[in-house]
Amino acid sequence: MKKKAQEEMVGFVLIMLVVAVVFLVFLGIYLRQATNAEPTSSAEISQFLEAAFEITTECGTPFPRKLRDVILMCDTGIANCPLTGEDPCVILKETMENVIKSSWVFAENSPTKGYVLDITRETTTGPVSVLNEPIFGGEISCRQYRSAAKPLPDGITMKLEICL
Amino acid sequence: MAFMLVAVMIFFAMVALVYFSISTANLRETAEQLREEEAQELASQLSGTPELAFTASSDCSACIDFDKAFALSQNPNHGKKLWNLDFLMIERIYPDPVEKTCLIPSDLPDCKNIRIINLPEGRGLSGTKTAFVSLARWDASLAGGSGDYKYEFGKIHTLAKNP
Known part of the structure; x- marks a missing residue:
């Protein structure tokens, strides 16, 4: 039981990390467009x-x-x-x-x-x-x-x- | 399992937030461009009407005739019949005008505004569209005293009637 809960937590943390990375990538693309704007x-x-x-x-x-x-x-x-x-x-x-x-x-x-x-x-x-x-x-x-x-x-x- | 579902939901919610914030920013830009194009169209239309167009010379086909505009302003009802607008004003910007409305002939040529259609009571200037225009007027002091047309810089202000 303890092991399963730990596995769930690790999975949750991994997903949050993926979300954070994707968000940063989007933000970077958006900011680059804004600064390079003609x-x-x-x-x-x-x-x-x-x-x-x-x-x-x-x-x-x-x-x-x-x-x-x-x-x-x-x-x-x-x-x-x-x-x-x-x-x-x-x-x-x-x-x-x-x-x-x-x-x-x-x-x-x-x-x-x-x-x-x-x-x-x-x-x-x-x-x-x-x-x-x-x-x-x-x-x-x-x-x-x-x-x-x-x-x-x-x-x-x-x-x-x-x-x- | 439940945690994973919550995390996936949060992920899609954040993606949606970023997408909508980017597309809303583009909408504002598009709206601003449309507003400008509308003002440009309006200036072209009004400066092309026979009542305001400068036709005395082929020197400036897109100019507004300042003298004609002043003559129109002397009869306020005439402007209302010609254009379906609540407000129509021509403003001189350059050369530096004197801060007063052109009401009588002695106010010319240094006065600042010609009000062809006055704002109705209770109506504010919010929603007024403006466009830069060239203004042509007769100047008797030019061409060694025989007179010629002088071209100045101004703005046209219009406000549509409330639907």
């Missing part, structure tokens, strides 16, 4: 970029250029906006920073923590940043992102990632 594509950010391309900037006032034209000017190395003389790349950076900060609230206790905006041109050696480096704001190292990218002529792409 940024989720966002229709909202895609809409944002499409609308942002149409913005009339200060470049060239009183015949101002749209943001999409200023991006091309910055990419081709045009140093000055016509009539006003500002650097198109500076206007591009300032305009995008202002529009992004006006559209979302970036704070620790906000759903959106930070952003990364990168404008790149495709070359034979890989993508090259039009602004020399991406534009950052807020907290950018986080586990979840929403992002979207929109193409422009000449192989240029504008990509915005919002950190959640």
Whole structure:
């Protein structure tokens, strides 16, 4: 009788061990998926970029250029906006920073923590940043992102990632 | 035997818990994506209607005509007849607007909101859908004084009627 009870206990412990191992395996797979997750594509950010391309900037006032034209000017190395003389790349950076900060609230206790905006041109050696480096704001190292990218002529792409 | 049965039951219960927690997480993601797509569809639909679409120039086919929207807001009943919505508002985000609603022509062009359909009494803003849009308006100071269209950045806010 004693032996049978002991056998039952051993069997029970073994089963509990198996359950624990299986649970840990599932947990590991789930966590690995979460950390390796690609940024989720966002229709909202895609809409944002499409609308942002149409913005009339200060470049060239009183015949101002749209943001999409200023991006091309910055990419081709045009140093000055016509009539006003500002650097198109500076206007591009300032305009995008202002529009992004006006559209979302970036704070620790906000759903959106930070952003990364990168404008790149495709070359034979890989993508090259039009602004020399991406534009950052807020907290950018986080586990979840929403992002979207929109193409422009000449192989240029504008990509915005919002950190959640 | 009884212990073994209990342990097997606990095992299957834990597997089921893990499975449902993973699939629920995916459901939330899907719901969020569907919500965003719905908002995008809504913005496309409204900016395509003749009452709001910017048709004066081929420069921006998906723009909303800010001047038309203001004209619509002057007659609140008109908006209610056109769209089956409890709330419709166009908000200017960039360039930085002045914090006031566009009520009379002298408020333009720096005012912030155009309310085409006002919220009925007792109805809150919960459930409002928003989408980013381009706004086009006439600016007489551009093009050396002869005027041209200026394109700004904004949001459209809509709230469906209660079923």
